[in-house]
Amino acid sequence: MIQSIVRKNAYYDSVTLMLISREMKSMEGVEEVLVGMGTELNLDLVRNLNMFDANLEDVTPNDLFIAAKFNEELVTMEQLVNSFDEQINRKKEASAGDYRPPTLRSAIDHLGGANLVQISIPGQYAAEEAEAALKAGLHVMMFSDNVSIKDELRLKQLAVEKGLLMMGPDCGTAIINGVPLCFANVVSKGRIGLVGASGTGTQEITVRIDQLGEGLSQVIGTGGRDLREEIGGLMMIQGIEALLKDPETDVIVLVSKPPHPTVEKKIVDLVKQANKPVVIDFIGGDAASIIAAGATPCVSLEDAARKAVALLRGEKVEDFDGFDAPEEEIEKLVSNAFSTLSADQKYLRALYTGGTLADEAIKYLGENYPIYSNIPLTPDRALANLGGLEGHICLDLGEDEFTRGRPHPMIDPLTRTEFFKTHVDGSTAVVLVDVVIGYGSHENPAGAVADSVRDARARLKEEGKNLVVVASVTGTDKDPQDLRQSIASLEQAGVIVMPSNAQAVRLVDLIMEKMSA
């Protein structure tokens, strides 16, 4: 049976609703359920699932709907609605008593001395609110995406004019005055400042700095498009200037995908004048201009962290492209892993939730092997060109094509759990994953990976096969999920846990080299 209900003028955020949808979907007798606001995107999803009915015709983005396909002998629509109410009431109770002003203006009046606005409302409304915040003299962290590049430029120009931060749109990570914003880890306070245009890249560098025993002064996010020609690096430049003036910052780290040449020149020119050491990771970019500016280029995100720490301590700065563990130990790990595989297990499945971490993997492994991906190095390696499962695959599961109508896989591991089921088979030799913990992330992503690995192993065991799984955890022992516990639950499932994404990728490269020898 297909049924829907609509509640007029009841607004809830998308992540809350998607997580509740998921819980409801696990009820007995439920085939499909979608709870959402009546946006065009959500209604399209309902149509695609063939659940659209007359009730939904007049729904607006301000109305909540529940659409469900279910077996009426096992469950009723009433039970589904009750389940929704129970879950939403539980959430409401958790924050009962907090005053919730209806507008930005009333929030400013209510919270005396507010200095930053964190915006994660749907993209089409986000620019207007950000503009109002900047005009009121507040710094902005904007997680929302789907904001036009024209609006981004206008907002960033306004921020520069007023001397404010406009972090984003599509900015996932920042740590200001020790407070992690959106997706960020709990790291020690220290003397390294960072400006980042890539979320999980920033997270990886900050956690490695923390693990090396140093800390961060400020971590400023810019959003992924800041270093495009149209935006001209406005926020990265604003961030560098602030860190240069900051007495708490001794070393500066910059991380981004390769900038547009004109933007790179602006940044390099600014870095040339810097009176503090600057480490730059333009992931996969050209090192020559960085060296010419007197700055330090990097070979990986982890390398950026190590170099920043070395510069801070006055130690020798050199490329780190090896392992923490001694060579013999790594060789043993590789040959042990290889010895468990059958001759017809040939392929890599890299299933990433962090975009920059996936990017780092594909750039390294793609040099030696044909890797098919949704973010391919060359167009001929697009996933669609592979067709089946006979080839090496590396996916960024956080890209739009995998997140329509569901939360980002860092918030909800379901997407990766499904890919483990559909993309790991008897021809798979090695699975490579990232586990990103910290604020913003799921409460136990390592546990979800461990469950998927156990499930995949059980399936392969029926064919008399084993599976090699390599992971790294982007996190610290101060994060709510706890780094040590995350590593322990992965290791209990037989996962090889490496100390960084770069080392996990390099280990996989060695295993693949042995496989192709």
Added chain:
Amino acid sequence: MSVNELFKKELKVINMGLESFYEELRSQDVETIHVDWKPAAGGDKKMASLLGRLKGL
């Protein structure tokens, strides 16, 4: 307040959008307030743009 002045202050955050971000700030004892945000004009784009223009006057 310039960026460098912000660095010297205690962070006080207004959250608009995902409630989980607000809850996480609160769990860290950060001073924060959550805006009970709804799309302007009930999500009616035409009406919202008219409202936007009115606000700009």
